[in-house]
Amino acid sequence: MDFAFDARTEELRAKLLAFMDDHVYPAEAVAEEQRAALASPWDTPAVVGELKAEARRQGLWNLFLPDAEYGAGLTNLQYAPLAEITGRSPHLAPTALNCAAPDTGNMEVLAQFADEAQRKQWLEPLLAGEIRSAFAMTEPEVASSDATNITTHIERDGDDYVITGRKWYISGAMNPDCKIFIVMGKTDPDGADIRRQQSMVLVPRDTPGVTVKRAMKVFGYEDHAHGGHAEVVFDHARVPVSNLIGEEGGGFAIAQARLGPGRIHHCMRLIGMAERAIELMCRRAVSRTAFGKELARQGVVHNWIADARVTVESLRLLVLKTAWLMDTVGNRGAHTEIQSIKIATPRAVVGIIDRAIQLHGAGGVSQDFPLADLYAGARTLMIADGPDEVHQRSLARRELMKYM
Structure with a gap:
């Protein structure tokens, strides 16, 4: 596989990075303030609608859907670095781009298996971000x-x-x-x-x-x-x-088709969550002094940051390989890799966020930093879309079959 991003991916990455800096990160605190004033905490803050309108205006919309008729027509390999960027603000960015679960998986199901009337009634308003x-x-x-x-x-x-x-x-x-x-x-x-x-x-x-x-x-x-x-x-x-x-009796097969892309999308975003945690860890390390020197000069902190960087680079390569295989040989051909990233990515990212929390002390578990929220999200993904042990069982059986 070619590790370089193609021209379209580079263009979208540049636009999305700017969108995150100019609109998403500043909106994080605004969304929390607006939510506190809503009649119901489940209502959507106004700033989310503003983000969606801006993302659509910039062409950063439905990037997840490879079907060019309904989505951006990107391959999994093209979408991977974009999903990673949105993972840095997992509560806002995916929604702003109409790339948030569970809507993404549901739109994929409707695009692949629904009839024309069902797509007209439900897929079209989902693609438009209206529902x-x-x-x-x-x-x-x-x-x-x-x-x-x-x-x-x-x-x-x-x-x-x-x-x-x-x-x-x-x-x-x-x-x-x-x-x-x-x-x-x-x-x-x-x-x-x-x-x-x-x-x-x-x-x-x-x-x-x-x-x-x-x-x-x-x-x-x-x-x-x-x-x-x-x-x-x-x-x-x-x-x-x-x-x-689809047809009666087809639900299990549809579920499997839905979960494959969903698992890799989660892993893409998890890498972005890890990158956000590393950034926060580094900023904290250079701004705090303990026992007469900056945290950034403490050996244990060096180890945490170095290990986190090695882990993220390794995970990213495995996720990109998986995306490439899904594009070239299909989801079935990438089954081993999909399960591998689903096992490896959440548990490793949980460890990185945990170290970042530790470095922030009391602040790490507070509402003043996103780390506790990131931890809860990452830890949940060790259960969601199939717990680790199910994937380990299936992966081990596939490996053992080679020797039976």
Whole structure:
């Protein structure tokens, strides 16, 4: 692979770096101030709308979607360094560019598997940033690390599907702009093939029987900026059969297709989070004195910064290789690398942010710096999109098969 960025990537990187300096970083404090004055903490601060308008004006919009008909038409390799930059401000930058999860994965699903009517009704307003969405798969009653465990029922009743079940940690669902759920449940719970029992249906938020019950906290945070992580109950919620995405029994395959790009996008942004932590660590080290000399002259601090730099450079190369493979041989051909980065990146970035917190002392766990928030986000990604142990199991089995 060629490690140099092509001309289009360089152009977009320059624009995005300037956008971050001129608009995103200054808006971080503004967004917090505005949110405190909102009638509901789940409402969107006005500055977010201003950022979205400016990003769209500059052509920094829908960069994640490789389908040129709907998105920017970038390859994964072109998008990787851009997603990394947005990771430096994970609560604002991805949303400003209409590149925030779970909308990105949902738009990919709709672009790949939805019919024309579904794309017209839901994909187009999502692409325009007019609405938000949620992906309802995880359940509290079962080990959702194994997606075949889900118990939500999707039963056919004439020309309708009736959905009954309870989901939780449904990201974005507390945001009042979240208008549509992609719900995964079982249409054939007794089917012989456990990976053909599941289907996905589109369920509008205002469907009778749909209740967004509460926001689930993450390390004590309600995560207002991402629209929360809600518990959602579907109590005989009824939608037309035309709301089925793809075919009955295709839900598991659609979920796997959705999660592959999502995993690499998370890893791209995690590298940006690590870069922000290293920057904060260095600034703190040169501005603080302890025991008669600057922290920047303490040997242990040298070790932390050097180790962080080596780790980030290594992770970046692995992520870029994975992106290149996804572009050249497809997601299946990059399966080993996708799992590798999903295992390696969150845990390594958690370690870097942890050292940055340590260097900041009490400030590191306070609201005056973004480090505690970054830590919570990075640590959560050791669970989200499949916990580390699931990927380790699959990766090890693939390696062992070579010798069996």
